Amino acid sequence: MALTITCPICDKRNGYEFRYGGVDKGPRPDEEGLTPTSWCDHVHMNKCVAGIQKEWWFHRDGCGAWFTIYRDTTTNLEVDKPEAN
Template identity: 75%
Template sequence: MSLTLTCPICGERNGYEFRYGGEDKGPRPDRARLTPEQWCDYVHMNDCVAGVQKEWWFHRDGCGAWFTTHRDTRTGLETDGPDNAART
């Protein structure tokens, strides 16, 4: 994986240290207002953009933080710094 990622806590690190957490889909929806199909879409469907996407990464071999970053899926390069790590 020829990728580097910038962890908000540890800084720029080798991509091997991270686990991908998928596209940023927003908070879990309130299920009362959802059809099963909508729920399934939230869980399983992805936009798969060829371009810049906001996505989640977990610093598995590091600080253990989940954070979002903006990455161009065509080049594998980050286009913007990371957002603040989720607390905890």
């Protein structure tokens, strides 16, 4: 796998060692007022950004940490945190 990922504990490692945990969608919403559609959207719908997205990765064959990185989905390269607009 060409992708490398920087684990906060183990540093830059081969992408093989990690499991993808999806785009960062923020904490679990409160259950109050959720409709089947809004819940389904929260769980399954993704923006599929062509560009930089913040996403979760799990160091499965390593330290076992969940962490976020920024990745450019058009180049499949990890990038630095973009500056706030």
